[in-house]
Amino acid sequence: MAHPKRRHSNTRTRTRRAHDFITPKSLSACSHCGAKNIPHRICPQCGYYKGKQRVTLKVKEDKKK
Ligand SMILES: [Zn+2]
Numbered sequence: 083m084a085h086p087k088r089r090h091s092n093t094r095t096r097t098r099r100a101h102d103f104i105t106p107k108s109l110s111a112c113s114h115c116g117a118k119n120i121p122h123r124i125c126p127q128c129g130y131y132k133g134k135q136r137v138t139l140k141v142k143e144d145k146k147k
Pocket of ligand 1: 112113114115116117125126127128129130
């Protein structure tokens with residue numbers, strides 16, 4: 083079986099892992115309902131964007147009818 087010839091230095095390992103972090107996604111509050119949503123998107127809670135109703139959202143129906 084092949085083996086690594088040399089041990090990696092701590093710096094080489096840390097340099098590789100420098101990009102391995104996750105940044106939290108930035109969220110903004112909806113101007114209509116105040117719910118947090120992704121910026122520049124229609125609000126998934128109320129369907130408003132830039133002060134107007136853009137999408138009429140379907141009301142959740144019960145599974146039992
Ligand atoms: Zn909203």
